[in-house]
Amino acid sequence: MxxxxxxxxxxxxxxxxxxxxxxxxxxxxxxxxxxxxxxxxxxxxxxxxxxxxxxxxxxxxxxxxxxxxxxxxxxxxxxxxxxxxxxxxxxxxxxxxxxxxxxxxxxxxxxxxxxxxxxxxxxxxxxxxxxxTLETWTPPQRSLLEYVHRNGNNGWANGFGAENAASQLRELIAGGVDQDIILGFMVARGHDEESLERLAAIIKEIL
The missing domain is CATH 3.40.50 (Rossmann fold)
Incomplete structure (x- = not known):
């Protein structure tokens, strides 16, 4: 929700x-x-x-x-x-x-x-x-997005949060949730530009 x-x-x-x-x-x-x-x-x-x-x-x-x-x-x-x-x-x-x-x-x-x-x-x-605009993610994928959001409380800087986010991002991307959707979701949750740049870099490594 x-x-x-x-x-x-x-x-x-x-x-x-x-x-x-x-x-x-x-x-x-x-x-x-x-x-x-x-x-x-x-x-x-x-x-x-x-x-x-x-x-x-x-x-x-x-x-x-x-x-x-x-x-x-x-x-x-x-x-x-x-x-x-x-x-x-x-x-x-x-x-x-x-x-x-x-x-x-x-x-x-x-x-x-x-x-x-x-x-x-x-x-x-x-x-x-x-x-x-309708959501295209599934309930399990939404849960993964929420996990990524929570792991970004330090802006996905190196360490535990970034490592956890990488695991969740792999699953999201494998399931068809692309970078644009992921980053936009995080915009809605109030993450700043520097944090989003770090998250995009993690996604780039996965891809």
Missing amino acids: TQTTYAAAWVPSGDPARSLDAAAELATAWVLLQAKALGTKPVLVTENQAQWSLGPDAIRKFAATSDTVTSRGKKPSGHGRAVLAYLPRYRDMYRALPYARDGALAVVEFGSDPLIGWAMETHAVNLEDDQT
Whole structure:
């Protein structure tokens, strides 16, 4: 069972026929509705400030009326917010999650940091078709994902946690649960970018 405490939605990156403008319009419309329901100012999370002005019109308009978050600058306060993570790297998702707790989070996926595992774990609504993203792992595989998560309390650094995770990862990968799903699941569980990089390195050794 998911441990998510926020409503989730996303626009996956895999459709070459869908423009970033269309994706941004879908995501901003959803977040604005959530913000109205929550009675709070929306939050925009991006990798850098240039995306506020160089991105689609919907993002420029959204940035002008929202609290904004990047790796630099003053951070807004509070949780229970309606958050848009636009083309987030994993480090941006780590920044976005505290604001979304008890609120809402929509993502316009950046293909280089896939979020299918996050979408499965959060039961995110695909804004292209309004369908909930379904889990593809089995109950035993979910248990393995939970074990990997718990063994990451030190960021899967060398030692007992990393060794245990490697064993569980082998079983997951042999069963068809790929790296994108594993890393996305760990994003949903709040692991930071450095930890995910170490986990990806363990997976690479297995493959």
